[in-house]
Amino acid sequence: MIEIERKFLVNSDAFKTEAYTSYTIKQGFLNSNKARTVRVRLKDDKGYLTVKGKSTANGLSRFEWEKEISQSDVEALLPLCEPGIIDKTRYEVKSKDHIFEVDEFYGDNEGLVIAEVELRSESENFEKPNWLGKEVTGDIKYYNSQLSKKPYKKW
Amino acid sequence: MIEIERKFLVNSDAFKTEAYTSYTIKQGFLNSNKARTVRVRLKDDKGYLTVKGKSTANGLSRFEWEKEISQSDVEALLPLCEPGIIDKTRYEVKSKDHIFEVDEFYGDNEGLVIAEVELRSESENFEKPNWLGKEVTGDIKYYNSQLSKKPYKKW
Numbered sequence: 001m002i003e004i005e006r007k008f009l010v011n012s013d014a015f016k017t018e019a020y021t022s023y024t025i026k027q028g029f030l031n032s033n034k035a036r037t038v039r040v041r042l043k044d045d046k047g048y049l050t051v052k053g054k055s056t057a058n059g060l061s062r063f064e065w066e067k068e069i070s071q072s073d074v075e076a077l078l079p080l081c082e083p084g085i086i087d088k089t090r091y092e093v094k095s096k097d098h099i100f101e102v103d104e105f106y107g108d109n110e111g112l113v114i115a116e117v118e119l120r121s122e123s124e125n126f127e128k129p130n131w132l133g134k135e136v137t138g139d140i141k142y143y144n145s146q147l148s149k150k151p152y153k154k155w
Numbered sequence: 156m157i158e159i160e161r162k163f164l165v166n167s168d169a170f171k172t173e174a175y176t177s178y179t180i181k182q183g184f185l186n187s188n189k190a191r192t193v194r195v196r197l198k199d200d201k202g203y204l205t206v207k208g209k210s211t212a213n214g215l216s217r218f219e220w221e222k223e224i225s226q227s228d229v230e231a232l233l234p235l236c237e238p239g240i241i242d243k244t245r246y247e248v249k250s251k252d253h254i255f256e257v258d259e260f261y262g263d264n265e266g267l268v269i270a271e272v273e274l275r276s277e278s279e280n281f282e283k284p285n286w287l288g289k290e291v292t293g294d295i296k297y298y299n300s301q302l303s304k305k306p307y308k309k310w
Contacts, residue, residue: 030193030206031186036235038185038193049204049222051185053235065231067204067224076220080191080208 003052003064004122007142009133010113015102018129019091025103028081032145039144040069040077043090047074058138061122084108084148096127108151114142158207158219159277162297164288165268170257173284174246180258183236187300194299195224195232198245202229213293216277239263239303251282263306269297 016022027041039050047070053063069077078085086109091102098117105112114136117126136142141150171177182196194205202225208218224232233240241264246257253272260267269291272281291297296305 030191031188033186035237036185051232051235063231063235065228067222067228069222073220073222076218077206080206080218082191 001064003062004119004124005062005116006119006135006137007139008115008117008135008137010102010115010131011133012131014131015091015093015100015115015129018093018095019102020094022089022091025088025090026078026085027144028078028085029145029148030077030081032082032149034140037145040074040081042071042074042078045071047071049073049077055138058122082148084151086144086148093129095129098126100129100132105147105152108153109147110153112147112152156219157216159216159274159279160271161274161290161292162294163270163272163290163292165257165270165286166288167286169286170246170248170255170270170284173248173250174257175249177244177246180243180245181233181240182299183233183240184300184303185232185236187237187304189295192298192300195229195236197226197229197233200226202226204228204232210293213277237303239306241299241303248284250284253281255284255287260302260307263308264302265308267302267307 023044025041025043027039030038030040035054037052041048041050048066049069050066055062087106088103093100093102100115100117102113102115115132140146178199180196180198182194185193185195190209192207196203196205203221204224205219205221210217242261243258248255248257255270255272257268257270270287295301
């Protein structure tokens with residue numbers, strides 16, 4: 001599957017009251033190389049193993065492969081991950097036809113809040129909520145794989 | 156699961172007539188870092204994703220986690236792997252209470268044949284078949300993850 005996403009900073013907490021769901025995410029990377037990332041994730045009590053390819057030059061599209069795994073599989077694999085396990089709460093917010101995933105980070109990335117919207121094509125338009133800030137699509141330092149190596153607090 | 160294995164070179168083709176099964180293996184690595192490897196494998200028409208941790212100091216034990224995936228998953232993931240896809244035929248040979256897995260490599264590793272035996276404990280004894288050569292347990296250059304980066308033909 002090819003994933004098309006745009007990524008933004010968030011300039012207020014207003015998204016929290018608009019969210020229709022939220023859950024905790026704990027994740028690590030078995031590989032955070034730019035050419036391919038292998039991510040282990042616990043989303044509340046559900047586990048996932050996700051492989052992502054290299055982004056296209058504009059940073060919009062990326063090959064993604066995901067497989068559900070058990071919570072005990074996640075617990076076996078997290079200790080093998082590179083240092084820098086990421087902890088965050090994800091809020092899902094509906095804005096007209098689109099869903100924004102807003103991640104509030106903890107630990108070494110405390111203070112960082114990022115919103116992502118998935119699109120069906122690179123040129124698709126979408127309604128921008130008031131709390132949406134500056135676009136950071138394609139800026140590698142906001143990739144979760146980079147945030148685990150060089151967290152927000154150290155910028 | 157912890158895997159305990161000893162690895163040997165092979166000094167004759169005699170193992171082929173003793174084998175009770177054989178199959179082709181095609182595999183690549185999404186990560187071949189020494190601390191953790193993520194392997195994508197096609198074994199005839201069955202797919203597997205395998206994560207291995209760091210070996211113990213003596214090179215005998217290693218954490219291993221494996222999940223079956225579809226052939227189409229393998230075909231989606233192999234192009235994302237690091238350069239150096241490995242092609243080999245694996246022969247399984249019974250020797251008293253143990254099974255030896257003997258890998259005959261092709262492509263850039265043509266000429267290399269390696270036998271592995273899995274043990275229940277690090278001190279377990281086993282019968283050595285006549286065709287078994289020098290022990291190479293713990294020698295990193297014989298790891299498949301290393302053979303894909305620095306193949307036998309370039310030694």
